[in-house]
Amino acid sequence: MSATPTPAKNGGSGSIQKERSMVLQKDMIAGHYDALEQAKESGRKVVYTFVPGNLTELLRSFDLLPNLPEINALQSGMRKLSGDFIQEAEKLGHSEDVCTYVKCDIGMLKKGNLGPTGKKLPPPDLLLLSYTGCFTFMKWFELLRHEYDCPVAMLHVPYQSDGQIHPHHRDYIVEQLRSEVIPKLEQVSGRGYDEERLQQSLALSAQAEDDLVWVLESAKNVPSPIDAYFGGVYYIGPLFSAFRGTPEGVEYYRTLRGEIEERVREKRGPITPDGPMAEERYRLVVEGPPNWTSFREFWKMFYDEAAVVVASSYTKVGGLYDRGFRHDPARPLESLADYCLGCYTNLGLPSRVGLLESYIREYRADGFLINSVKSCNSFSVGQLLILRQLEERTKVPGCFIESDLVDPRYFSSANIKNRIESYLQMLEQKRGVRVGT
Numbered sequence: 001m002s003a004t005p006t007p008a009k010n011g012g013s014g015s016i017q018k019e020r021s022m023v024l025q026k027d028m029i030a031g032h033y034d035a036l037e038q039a040k041e042s043g044r045k046v047v048y049t050f051v052p053g054n055l056t057e058l059l060r061s062f063d064l065l066p067n068l069p070e071i072n073a074l075q076s077g078m079r080k081l082s083g084d085f086i087q088e089a090e091k092l093g094h095s096e097d098v099c100t101y102v103k104c105d106i107g108m109l110k111k112g113n114l115g116p117t118g119k120k121l122p123p124p125d126l127l128l129l130s131y132t133g134c135f136t137f138m139k140w141f142e143l144l145r146h147e148y149d150c151p152v153a154m155l156h157v158p159y160q161s162d163g164q165i166h167p168h169h170r171d172y173i174v175e176q177l178r179s180e181v182i183p184k185l186e187q188v189s190g191r192g193y194d195e196e197r198l199q200q201s202l203a204l205s206a207q208a209e210d211d212l213v214w215v216l217e218s219a220k221n222v223p224s225p226i227d228a229y230f231g232g233v234y235y236i237g238p239l240f241s242a243f244r245g246t247p248e249g250v251e252y253y254r255t256l257r258g259e260i261e262e263r264v265r266e267k268r269g270p271i272t273p274d275g276p277m278a279e280e281r282y283r284l285v286v287e288g289p290p291n292w293t294s295f296r297e298f299w300k301m302f303y304d305e306a307a308v309v310v311a312s313s314y315t316k317v318g319g320l321y322d323r324g325f326r327h328d329p330a331r332p333l334e335s336l337a338d339y340c341l342g343c344y345t346n347l348g349l350p351s352r353v354g355l356l357e358s359y360i361r362e363y364r365a366d367g368f369l370i371n372s373v374k375s376c377n378s379f380s381v382g383q384l385l386i387l388r389q390l391e392e393r394t395k396v397p398g399c400f401i402e403s404d405l406v407d408p409r410y411f412s413s414a415n416i417k418n419r420i421e422s423y424l425q426m427l428e429q430k431r432g433v434r435v436g437t
């Protein structure tokens, strides 16, 4: 589960408006797929690994290239490729109930392993399972292990059952990094562990993380200069994927922050695919991942009604930086351990409810919406309970919709649009609405 879509064109009404950060990100993603395609010729080794709890800085310190299957799946979803891949996997016997990221990945592999940009993806030199929060990750790599003849390294990350990171959790992960993960990375890369290099990379991560937090928290302004869900998935992309700990990542976030600072100064709203939002009528918090196959249509349902998302849990799936966590070069392996332990999908239900409640209050939200995706147990289990508890605690009414990640068969446009419009009308009647703020 995670996010880094390619920036969409902003030009539904004619002019194409692209901010520099969008161009940068598009180039970064395209460059990464190019590097993966050329990995064999350039002698780079490739590690398949997942987003929540990824060890990007550690991989980069060995000069290894990460390839993230969830990112390939969601990118395929946005490019309308996932439906065929999912059906291919189902033909091979994968059940309808299996996470659609997994089926999309397996289908893509069986159809030639061309990545979402049409570039061939290389086979892995290592499968690195940093297993954070969701058991499906383990089953996913079990499937890939049957497909590829390569070593596997597993980092087991304990679930935060009581909402806290305990020293024994951290020690347990650091011990696995030292005894299991680093030796495998040394073996695959042919290089020794270089802590200084890792520390340099972690320092770059912390810089980018500061800027990302500033961007996400800019939504506390009225009007919000960003959409923290539909826009937010672009903003988290580089940091949650292959660019943490890189100079490109730092540049991207510095540029993005500069653009948003300007929007705040000028009291402008978010940029949508149809241009800048002129009005903010509803401020919402969203729980759950977006739908990728109809992403723009889904977003349009909100901005057409002048509804802006001011905070979301999905943009914390690769780390809760807004709650203070930073990668720390002074504690390299320990801070990697804390990072893995702290991702949103590694939190229990009480912690998730507490986080969403604080977002509703801090961001002065008029309402909150839960998008329950059919195939993701890790997000969807307990969401009805979350709905009830949030309504009780905040007295803010919630909205519950259902869709899927990358299976186009489970996005019922008319139903979802109806539900959202009725919900917003109810908010208007029940709570009163700031108009023209």
Ligand code: SF4
Binding pocket: 001, 002, 099, 100, 101, 102, 134, 135, 136, 137, 345, 375, 376, 377, 378, 379, 405
């Ligand atoms: S079930 Fe959800 S969290 Fe787990 S791999 Fe699938 S999309 Fe990601």
